[in-house]
Amino acid sequence: MQRLIPTLRKDNVDAALISVLHSLQICAKEIAYRLSQGEMAGVLGSTLDENIQGETQKKLDVLANQLLKDILLESDFVRAVASEEEDGIVNGNLQGKYLVAFDPLDGSSNIDINSVVGTIFSVLPVPANASGEADMFLQPGNHQVAAGYVLYGPSTMLVLTTGHGVRMFTLDQTVGEFLLTDDQVTIEPSTREFAINMSNYRHWQDGMRRYVDDLLQGVEGPRGKNFNMRWVAAMVADVHRVLCRGGLFAYPWDGRSADKPYKLRLMYEGNPMAWLVEQAGGLAYTESQRIMTIQPTDIHQRISVILGSADEVKSCLNYLESSQK
């Protein structure tokens, strides 16, 4: 089985970008090891600090963030990083060609129940006349040069695109290498599975409620087929399932609090997942726009997300559109 770096070389990926992805795989192996130590690593539980988004940080969030920062900023090719756990960007090498945005541990509330978590990342080119400020990162998702995630589950997997389709690598613990285990991930257009946090039902728009109502009616309803539902509460795991066997994943607009109508972050959740899903033949939208075309206004911007099997995403968007009329 092929290792990560030779696979990237075969795809003619720029040597500097390969080096950045190599740094990311070093971080992934270290984070995977710490997670596998569980309670014994002495890192579980809350630090009692809050990150800039008002969420309690877990010790492993802090540790993963620090590791990613330290290793990426050591690279000659990384100009700056942006993290879910950092208010502003952190500058690295002034000559670096790339910017890396990441969520160090997505689904971190799963850590204390020994469940699946992941690291999501997005690599962007440094724009011309780079300011050294956060605005360097404010590029739409279709500027990404690499995107992916590491899933820390029963096995550790790296799922990656550089624009040559989606590849899945599995960490072989015996040799400490990510080996290519699926070289052409594809998402079937139709599905019978959806993922959404149903407890928010009463806060959704009418169109989203009507869409889910019809899914729940199964063969007796207008969709004429039964649907299954899954929710891991870590985007990385829910999107991984969609990449493996299709499905629709949604975290839509909701009216719980006027100042926070969206949950997921554009730069290090929406964009990288959108590119992976599109590269695998699926679709990734907000209620009204292809995610990859959104012009970001803030590195921590939140958006709604509807992604997965193409026919099902279209169907969901039709419900939303017709309820606007």
Ligand code: AFP
């Ligand atoms: P945390 O990383 O803060 O735990 O959040 C994970 C997440 O942003 C995303 O990965 C999940 O899809 C979503 O939250 C789960 O949200 P619910 O709390 O509504 O289940």
